[in-house]
Amino acid sequence: xxxxxxxxxxxxxxxxxxxxxxxxxxxxxxxxxxxxxxxxxxxxxxxxxxxxxxxxxxxxxxxxxxxxxxxxxxxxxxxxxxxxxxxxxxxxxxxxxxxxxxxxxxxxxxxxxxxxxxxxxxxxxxxxxxxxxxxxxxxxxxxxxxxxxxxxxxxxxxxxxxxxxxxxxxx
Amino acid sequence: xxxxxxxxxxxxxxxxxxxxxxxxxxxxxxxxxxxxxxxxxxxxxxxxxxxxxxxxxxxxxxxxxxxxxxxxxxxxxxxxxxxxxxxxxxxxxxxxxxxxxxxxxxxxxxxxxxxxxxxxxxxxxxxxxxxxxxxxxxxxxxxxxxxxxxxxxxxxxxxxxxxxxxxxxxxxxxxxxxxxxxxxxxxxxxxxxxxxxxxxxxxxxxxxxxxxxxxxxxxxxxxxxxxxxxxxxxxxxxxxxxxxxxxxxxxxxxxxxxxxxxxxxxxxxxxxxxxxxxxxxxxxxxxxxxxxxxxxxxxxxxxxxxxxxxxxxxxx
Amino acid sequence: xxxxxxxxxxxxxxxxxxxxxxxxxxxxxxxxxxxxxxxxxxxxxxxxxxxxxxxxxxxxxxxxxxxxxxxxxxxxxxxxxxxxxxxxxxxxxxxxxxxxxxxxxxxxxxxxxxxxxxxxxxxxxxxxxxxxxxxxxxxxxxxxxxxxxxxxxxxxxxxxxxxxxxxxxxxxxxx
Numbered sequence: 297x298x299x300x301x302x303x304x305x306x307x308x309x310x311x312x313x314x315x316x317x318x319x320x321x322x323x324x325x326x327x328x329x330x331x332x333x334x335x336x337x338x339x340x341x342x343x344x345x346x347x348x349x350x351x352x353x354x355x356x357x358x359x360x361x362x363x364x365x366x367x368x369x370x371x372x373x374x375x376x377x378x379x380x381x382x383x384x385x386x387x388x389x390x391x392x393x394x395x396x397x398x399x400x401x402x403x404x405x406x407x408x409x410x411x412x413x414x415x416x417x418x419x420x421x422x423x424x425x426x427x428x429x430x431x432x433x434x435x436x437x438x439x440x441x442x443x444x445x446x447x448x449x450x451x452x453x454x455x456x457x458x459x460x461x462x463x464x465x466x467x
Numbered sequence: 468x469x470x471x472x473x474x475x476x477x478x479x480x481x482x483x484x485x486x487x488x489x490x491x492x493x494x495x496x497x498x499x500x501x502x503x504x505x506x507x508x509x510x511x512x513x514x515x516x517x518x519x520x521x522x523x524x525x526x527x528x529x530x531x532x533x534x535x536x537x538x539x540x541x542x543x544x545x546x547x548x549x550x551x552x553x554x555x556x557x558x559x560x561x562x563x564x565x566x567x568x569x570x571x572x573x574x575x576x577x578x579x580x581x582x583x584x585x586x587x588x589x590x591x592x593x594x595x596x597x598x599x600x601x602x603x604x605x606x607x608x609x610x611x612x613x614x615x616x617x618x619x620x621x622x623x624x625x626x627x628x629x630x631x632x633x634x635x636x637x638x639x640x641x642x643x644x645x646x647x648x649x650x651x652x653x654x655x656x657x658x659x660x661x662x663x664x665x666x667x668x669x670x671x672x673x674x675x676x677x678x679x680x681x682x683x684x685x686x687x688x689x690x691x692x693x694x695x696x697x698x699x700x701x702x703x704x705x706x707x708x709x710x711x712x713x714x715x716x717x718x719x720x721x722x723x724x725x726x727x728x729x730x731x732x733x734x735x736x737x738x739x740x741x742x743x744x745x746x747x748x749x750x751x752x753x754x755x756x757x758x759x760x761x762x763x764x765x766x767x768x769x770x771x772x773x774x775x776x777x778x779x780x781x782x783x
Numbered sequence: 784x785x786x787x788x789x790x791x792x793x794x795x796x797x798x799x800x801x802x803x804x805x806x807x808x809x810x811x812x813x814x815x816x817x818x819x820x821x822x823x824x825x826x827x828x829x830x831x832x833x834x835x836x837x838x839x840x841x842x843x844x845x846x847x848x849x850x851x852x853x854x855x856x857x858x859x860x861x862x863x864x865x866x867x868x869x870x871x872x873x874x875x876x877x878x879x880x881x882x883x884x885x886x887x888x889x890x891x892x893x894x895x896x897x898x899x900x901x902x903x904x905x906x907x908x909x910x911x912x913x914x915x916x917x918x919x920x921x922x923x924x925x926x927x928x929x930x931x932x933x934x935x936x937x938x939x940x941x942x943x944x945x946x947x948x949x950x951x952x953x954x955x956x957x958x
Contacts, residue, residue, distance in 0.1 A: 572909070584839070590848060590852065657888065
C-alpha cells in the first residue's frame with residue numbers, strides 16, 4: 297500500500313523533470329557519424345566514380361534492393377551503366393557497405409527521405425552519386441589496385457613493385 | 468425551476484459532459500506525457516488542443532466496419548449502451564444547489580443501477596464480435612464489474628447511514644457540518660478502487676489489457692463505434708470523479724468566494740487528474756489477483772466499514 | 784402518467800413475446816432485459832421507486848449478466864439456432880399456450896369483475912421499505928438470510944480445493 301503511494305508520488309514528481317523529447321523538425325536529434333541512413337555512391341579524390349560494378353553489394357543485399365549493370369570505359373575503368381536502389385525495400389542493414397571492395401557504396405547519416413509517391417523511392421545512379429569522398433577521404437581504388445588502366449600501367453600503383461617478367465630466368 | 472430553465476440545465480449538462488469527455492482525451496495525453504518526461508500532443512493548435520478535433524474527425528471518417536462473422540444487431544447496439552448508461556447516471560448529480568437534471572429520492576440507487584447496466588456494453592460487445600480475444604475480455608469485464616459492483620454499493624451505504632437519505636442533493640446538504648471523507652475514509656477508498664474497476668481504467672483495465680488481449684472487448688470495433696466506447700470510458704471517469712466529490716468531498720460546498728459550480732468542477736478535476744496519475748504509475752494486476760483483492764480484502768472491509776458506521780451512528 | 788404507463792406496458796408485453804419467439808438465445812435474453820427494465824419503469828410510475836431501482840440493480844444488472852455470462856461461455860453458434868428452430872414445432876407449444884390462454888381469460892374475467900376503482904398512488908420511500916422489512920416482516924428477512932447463508936456455505940464447500948499432499952508425479956504411481 298505504501299509502495300503504491302510512493303510510486304504515485306515519484307511519478308508525480310516527474311512533472312518537474314526535464315523533457316526528453318526532441319521537437320523534431322525544428323530541433324534535430326544528433327545522429328552518430330556511423331548512422332546507417334541514405335545510401336550514396338562516393339567519388340575518388342580525382343572526381344571519378346569509385347564503383348567498379350563488381351555486383352558484390354547486390355549479392356550481399358538481403359532484400360535484393362540493389363540492381364546494377366557493369367560496363368567498361370574506354371580508359372579501362374569499370375563503372376556501372378546504371379545503378380538502382382529501391383529504398384522502399386532497403387532495410388539499411390549496411391551489408392552493401394561492408395561488401396564493397398572499393399568503399400564506393402556508403403551509408404550516410406541522413407534519414408529524411410520520405411516520399412508521397414512510392415515510385416520516387418527508387419533512386420537512380422544520378423540520385424545516388426554524390427560529389428564527395430564519404431567516410432574514406434583520399435582513397436583511390438585505381439591508385440592502389442594492380443589493375444592497369446589508361447595512364448597507369450601494371451606496377452605503377454602505390455606500394456606496388458614492377459611486374460615480374462615471367463619469361464626471364466633472372467630472380 | 469421553470470420548464471425553460473430545466474431544458475437549459477439538461478442541454479448545458481449534456482454539452483459540458485460530452486465536451487469534457489472529448490477534452491479529457493487531450494488532457495490525459497498531455498498529463499501522461501508530463502509524467503513520462505514527454506510533451507504529448509503539442510502541434511495542432513495552441514498546446515495541441517485541436518488534437519481533439521482531429522481525433523473526432525478521424526473517428527467519424529474511418530471505415531465503420533462490421534465483421535461478417537459478428538452478430539450485427541448486438542454489435543451495433545453494444546457501444547450505445549455504455550454511453551447511454553453513463554449519461555443517464557449524470558442526471559442525478561447535483562452540480563450546484565439548483566443545477567441538477569433529476570432530483571430523485573433514490574438517486575444513489577439509480578447511479579448503482581445505471582453502472583450495473585454499463586456491464587452489458589462490455590459483455591455484448593465482446594460476445595457479438597465473435598472473436599476469442601474479445602470474448603475473453605468480455606468475460607473478464609463481466610466478472611470484474613459484477614464483483615466490484617457488490618462492494619461499490621456496500622461502501623456507499625456508509626454515506627447513506629450517515630446522511631439518512633439516498634438523495635444526492637440532501638447528501639451534499641448533510642455535509643455542511645463536515646465532509647464525509649473524514650468519517651468515511653475507508654468507504655471513500657473502497658469506492659475509489661471500485662470506481663476505477665467499474666470504469667475499467669488502468670490499473671484495472673483487465674477487459675482491455677492491450678498487451679495480452681489485443682484490445683479486449685473492443686478488438687473488432689472501428690470508427691465511431693470504437694469512439695463510443697472511448698468516449699464512454701472518459702465519461703465514466705468524469706462520472707466516478709463527480710460521484711466521489713458529491714459523496715465524500717461535499718459536492719458544491721466550499722468557501723463563498725467562488726460560485727458553487729466552480730467548486731464542484733474544481734474538485735472533480737482533481738479526481739480526474741488522480742485517475743490519470745494512477746494510469747501513469749500503476750502496473751496492471753493479474754486477473755486472479757484482482758478478483759482476490761476484491762473479494763478477500765475490499766469486500767470484508769466494506770462490510771466492516773458499514774457495520775462500524777452503523778454502530779457509531781446508533782450509539783451517538 | 785397514463786401514457787407513460789401504457790408505453791412501458793406495451794414495451795414489456797412486446798419484449799416478453801419476443802423473448803419467447805426468438806430462436807437465438809442471446810437475442811431472447813436481451814429482450815428479457817428490456818422487459819425487466821420496462822417493468823421497473825412501471826414500478827417507478829406506481830410509487831415504488833425503491834423497488835424499481837432494485838429491479839434494475841438485481842435482476843437486470845446482476846442476474847441477467849450472470850446468465851448472459853454463462854450463455855456466452857457455452858459458445859452457442861448458428862447451429863443451436865437451427866436446432867431450436869427444429870425443436871420448436873407448433874405441436875410443442877400448442878398445449879402450454881392453450882393452458883396459458885385459459886389462465887389469461889380467467890385473469891381478465893377476474894379483473895373485469897373487480898369494478899372498484901384503484902386507490903390513489905402512494906409513493907413508498909426507501910425508508911418505509913426498510914422499516915417494514917425490519918419491523919413486521921423481520922421473520923421473512925431472517926429466513927431468507929438463513930437460506931443465503933446455506934447457499935454461501937454450500938458454494939464454499941463446492942468451491943474449496945483439496946490440498947494436495949502428493950506431488951503429481953507420485954499421484955499417478957500411487958493409484
